[in-house]
Amino acid sequence: MKRLLAAGLLFAMTPALAPSPAQSQNKEEVAKLSLKVGDKAPDFTLLSDEWKTVKLSDYRGKKNVFLAVYVLAFTGG
Amino acid sequence: MDSPAANAAFAKQIDIKFPLLSDMNRKMLTDYGILKKYDVKGDNYEWALRANIVIDKDGVIRHIEGGDSAVDPNSAVSVCTDLHKKQAAK
Numbered sequence: 001m002k003r004l005l006a007a008g009l010l011f012a013m014t015p016a017l018a019p020s021p022a023q024s025q026n027k028e029e030v031a032k033l034s035l036k037v038g039d040k041a042p043d044f045t046l047l048s049d050e051w052k053t054v055k056l057s058d059y060r061g062k063k064n065v066f067l068a069v070y071v072l073a074f075t076g077g
Numbered sequence: 078m079d080s081p082a083a084n085a086a087f088a089k090q091i092d093i094k095f096p097l098l099s100d101m102n103r104k105m106l107t108d109y110g111i112l113k114k115y116d117v118k119g120d121n122y123e124w125a126l127r128a129n130i131v132i133d134k135d136g137v138i139r140h141i142e143g144g145d146s147a148v149d150p151n152s153a154v155s156v157c158t159d160l161h162k163k164q165a166a167k
Contacts, residue, residue, distance in 0.1 A: 033109075034109070035109055037138055037140065037141060038137065039137070041137065043136075047099050049093075049097040049098075056136070064132065067129070069128040069129075071127050
């Protein structure tokens with residue numbers, strides 16, 4: 001059985017709506033990662049590319065989960 | 078945000094074997110503190126940091142990194158490998 005689940009989260013916004021920070025001279029509010037190693041991961045329910053509901057808690061006791069949050073990565077948006 | 082339909086097209090294109098998830102209402106991103114806010118000429122925009130997170134079978138975070146360092150997945154992969162070794166040894 002596959003022990004590792006790799007789940008990719010894809011996020012994209014169009015350049016027209018979201019100028020990249022490198023192009024913007026405006027001040028930004030930098031988000032701090034609010035979670036740290038050893039914390040309980042908050043549960044989430046998200047839609048997969050197969051339109052199925054995926055819950056983090058579905059993998060509890062079964063598989064480790066690798067979440068990769070990808071921004072502006074694939075869609076060319 | 079990529080919709081499930083856009084993710085499905087991409088998954089088919091490069092034959093991905095793991096789920097591609099969409100956080101259309103950004104709840105997960107907010108809960109995990111990886112949504113970044115920008116003020117562009119008085120208007121507020123937000124989008125996610127790039128991030129790698131490893132969560133073990135007990136739901137405990139074993140690795141979390143965001144921003145530029147998360148572009149390289151090697152440290153997260155190394156945590157996964159160690160996790161497997163420890164679990165296999167039990």
